[in-house]
Amino acid sequence: MGERIITFAEALNEALDIMMAKDEKVIVMGEDVGVYGGVFGVTKGLIEKYGPERVRDTPIAESGFIGAGVGAAAMGYRPVVELMFIDFLGVAFDQIYNQAAKIRYMFGGRAKIPMVLRTVAGAGFSAAAQHSQSLHSIFIHVPGLKVVMPSTPYDAKGLLIASIKDDDPVIFIEHKGLYGTKGPVPKDEYEVPLGVADVKRRGKDVTVVATAAMVHKSLAVAERLSREGIDVEVIDPRTLKPIDADMILSSIRKTGRLVVVDEGYPRCSFATDIAAMAASMAFKSLRAPVKLVTPPDTPVPFSPALEEKWIPSEADIEKAIRSTMEDK
Amino acid sequence: MSREEIPREKLLWMYETMVRIRKSEEEASRHFAQGKIPGFVHLYAGEEAVAVGAMANLRDDDVITSTHRGHGHFIAKGGSLKEMWAELYGKRTGVCKGKGGSMHIADLRKGELGANGIVGGGIPHAVGAGLAFKLSKSDRVAVAFFGDGASNQQNFHEGLNLASIWKLPVIFICENNQYQISLHYSKQQAIRSVAERGSAYGVPGVEVDGQDVLAVYEVVREAVDRARRGEGPTLIEAKTYRYLGHFEGDPQVYRKREEVEWWKKNKDPIELFKRRLLDMGIAKEEELRDIDSRVEREVQDAVRFAEESPYPNPEELYEDVFSTPTRGVLVWKWGSEVRSHG
Ligand SMILES: Cc1ncc(C[n+]2csc(CCOP(=O)(O)OP(=O)(O)O)c2C)c(N)n1
Numbered sequence: 225m226g227e228r229i230i231t232f233a234e235a236l237n238e239a240l241d242i243m244m245a246k247d248e249k250v251i252v253m254g255e256d257v258g259v260y261g262g263v264f265g266v267t268k269g270l271i272e273k274y275g276p277e278r279v280r281d282t283p284i285a286e287s288g289f290i291g292a293g294v295g296a297a298a299m300g301y302r303p304v305v306e307l308m309f310i311d312f313l314g315v316a317f318d319q320i321y322n323q324a325a326k327i328r329y330m331f332g333g334r335a336k337i338p339m340v341l342r343t344v345a346g347a348g349f350s351a352a353a354q355h356s357q358s359l360h361s362i363f364i365h366v367p368g369l370k371v372v373m374p375s376t377p378y379d380a381k382g383l384l385i386a387s388i389k390d391d392d393p394v395i396f397i398e399h400k401g402l403y404g405t406k407g408p409v410p411k412d413e414y415e416v417p418l419g420v421a422d423v424k425r426r427g428k429d430v431t432v433v434a435t436a437a438m439v440h441k442s443l444a445v446a447e448r449l450s451r452e453g454i455d456v457e458v459i460d461p462r463t464l465k466p467i468d469a470d471m472i473l474s475s476i477r478k479t480g481r482l483v484v485v486d487e488g489y490p491r492c493s494f495a496t497d498i499a500a501m502a503a504s505m506a507f508k509s510l511r512a513p514v515k516l517v518t519p520p521d522t523p524v525p526f527s528p529a530l531e532e533k534w535i536p537s538e539a540d541i542e543k544a545i546r547s548t549m550e551d552k
Numbered sequence: 553m554s555r556e557e558i559p560r561e562k563l564l565w566m567y568e569t570m571v572r573i574r575k576s577e578e579e580a581s582r583h584f585a586q587g588k589i590p591g592f593v594h595l596y597a598g599e600e601a602v603a604v605g606a607m608a609n610l611r612d613d614d615v616i617t618s619t620h621r622g623h624g625h626f627i628a629k630g631g632s633l634k635e636m637w638a639e640l641y642g643k644r645t646g647v648c649k650g651k652g653g654s655m656h657i658a659d660l661r662k663g664e665l666g667a668n669g670i671v672g673g674g675i676p677h678a679v680g681a682g683l684a685f686k687l688s689k690s691d692r693v694a695v696a697f698f699g700d701g702a703s704n705q706q707n708f709h710e711g712l713n714l715a716s717i718w719k720l721p722v723i724f725i726c727e728n729n730q731y732q733i734s735l736h737y738s739k740q741q742a743i744r745s746v747a748e749r750g751s752a753y754g755v756p757g758v759e760v761d762g763q764d765v766l767a768v769y770e771v772v773r774e775a776v777d778r779a780r781r782g783e784g785p786t787l788i789e790a791k792t793y794r795y796l797g798h799f800e801g802d803p804q805v806y807r808k809r810e811e812v813e814w815w816k817k818n819k820d821p822i823e824l825f826k827r828r829l830l831d832m833g834i835a836k837e838e839e840l841r842d843i844d845s846r847v848e849r850e851v852q853d854a855v856r857f858a859e860e861s862p863y864p865n866p867e868e869l870y871e872d873v874f875s876t877p878t879r880g881v882l883v884w885k886w887g888s889e890v891r892s893h894g
Contacts, residue, residue, distance in 0.1 A: 255733065255735075256734045256735065258735075259734055259805060259806055260734035260805060281739065283701065283704035283705075283732065283735070283741070284671045284702060284732055284740075285705060285706070286705075287706055288704075288706075311669070312670060314670070315670065315672070315705065315707070349590075349591065349592075350590030350591035350642065350653060351591055351592055351655075352651075352652060352653045352655055352656055352669065354656070354668075354669030355592065355669055490884050490885070491884060515886065516886040517886060518886060520869070520870065520883050520884060520890065521882070521884045522869060522870060522873050522883055523873070525650065525651045525864075526591060526639075526650060526653030526656070527642030527643070527644075527646075527653070527863060527864050528590050528642055529863030529864055530642075530651070530864050530866070530868065533866045543887075544886075547887075
């Protein structure tokens with residue numbers, strides 16, 4: 225296997241390729257996924273290999289083709305449907321939260337929807353308020369969905385393979401700032417199990433739970449602080465639902481301090497959810513108030529001058545970690 | 553009314569406005585390539601006759617909704633070129649104060665109810681504007697611009713149906729530039745034209761050569777008259793072509809260079825109209841050249857204005873979330889709550 229270094233986008237492409245080669249029930253559909261290879265290049269080359277029947281370019285009809293994904297999944301296919309930007313979820317939301325998420329439950333368990341909805345989140349590109357959001361919390365809120373958000377190429381490939389094999393609807397969220405990032409990825413098929421978090425850095429003083437691009441910022445801050453003797457543990461949940469509560473709670477019990485770093489809007493969010501979990505299940509271990517680092521409760525502005533202020537920065541993360549350290 | 557009856561100043565306005573859009577878009581393409589314009593930029597070059605032919609029928613108090621490819625609509629509706637350029641740069645002097653950028657160029661003061669980053673998103677807004685005009689017994693009209701791709705989207709179908717059953721003064725103008733990013737329109741719909749889709753909703757559908765500004769002018773005029781008379785919506789499909797990629801930076805793997813060149817050579821809306829103006833004796837070469845160079849200077853001024861304008865201040869991030877101040881914290885930033893100011 226060795227240390228093969230590829231990009232996050234290539235890792236995802238490989239996962240799709242492996243699964244399409246292996247299982248003819250795996251189909252891909254979405255806008256510009258064919259000849260174009262997806263606007264972020266994730267589906268590149270698949271149409272040449274598997275043909276336009278299995279790699280389907282769709283019209284701009286999100287409710288239609290996501291709903292069609294649900295129907296095909298109910299018939300035993302494993303559709304991987306691409307929603308070009310998570311922000312477009314609104315035009316198809318019923319098919320996701322009322323249909324895909326609930327069919328199994330409402331049918332008394334006599335149906336399953338093995339569909340993966342791949343989509344793109346994240347700010348930092350001056351793509352403005354309708355193309356920059358991190359809306360994962362909305363999906364976490366809905367029973368019946370699994371929500372995955374990888375931060376490294378290795379996790380991206382393994383999680384996507386696991387998601388395609390999974391029998392439930394999985395919302396697979398890719399941060400657009402990560403596509404070009406590189407890391408070691410085995411060539412062969414492997415799975416990163418859903419619902420299992422990963423300790424991206426071991427530490428004993430503060431637990432930082434961070435997602436997607438924020439994992440990398442948190443790691444950079446942790447490295448800097450380690451030189452001052454502050455030892456930060458960075459946990460990447462990887463799957464936001466179901467959440468690996470055991471790993472997160474045991475880390476909090478060890479360190480007694482928690483900082484949650486996430487790019488979603490602040491209220492009723494992934495960050496508040498983890499804070500509530502800590503408060504209700506590890507209160508006695510906490511030696512300091514939980515700190516949350518998120519953007520403010522405003523839409524994402526276009527101007528680079530404002531967007532830079534909007535996105536949680538390494539300075540914001542550092543400040544939060546330092547302030548939890550003040551409580552002895 | 554035959555073409556000769558269009559007043560001379562309107563014809564010259566059409567020419568000038570098309571040139572203004574073209575030069576501004578070409579400049580935008582250059583500045584994007586130089587890394588000066590952030591974000592996604594979708595340019596309108598090649599499609600100028602549609603915006604201009606349509607807008608030549610509208611009054612200031614009529615309203616349009618636009619798309620992610622909205623610069624041309626904005627300019628033709630009378631938006632400020634300087635403010636548009638400042639917005640492209642993300643400056644505080646921008647028409648949206650740097651909050652919107654290229655995909656959200658809008659100015660309600662000019663009846664521009666919004667470009668939209670969501671395909672089809674603006675179509676129902678035009679329907680709602682039409683509803684407002686009908687309820688207030690005004691003779692204003694609303695025009696929704698959208699692409700061929702958008703005609704597959706639910707908002708198009710629902711919007712057309714609503715406007716039809718309620719007989720609203722709405723004109724739906726599909727700019728069929730033949731591609732939905734990479735997918736040719738023949739692969740996104742089973743019928744020959746978008747205009748045919750009107751029949752499913754009892755809305756008359758009209759096809760027009762979108763490279764011929766006078767042809768567009770005439771079909772839109774009929775539709776606007778119909779709407780002002782209270783006879784309801786019309787669906788117009790203008791066949792057109794975009795010269796540049798879907799967005800700046802698009803490798804355009806889905807179409808051949810020769811195809812683009814063919815359109816530029818044979819169907820350029822500005823060249824065609826220019827020849828027409830000369831043939832009709834409306835204007836002389838040098839007069840048109842004067843217009844060209846005046847517009848050129850105007851575009852350069854707008855670019856300079858954008859470049860020299862300041863970026864927004866950090867506090868402006870929190871402005872305009874809500875318009876009504878209330879009790880409670882409206883803009884929450886952990887650790888430093890920010891009181892909202894409307
Ligand atoms: C709801 C939604 N789906 C997808 C997109 C991504 N997208 C932006 S423009 C575009 C193509 C639009 O094609 P068309 O309506 O023909 O307009 P054109 O770009 O050709 O002017 C797509 C798919 C989007 N912005 N919104």
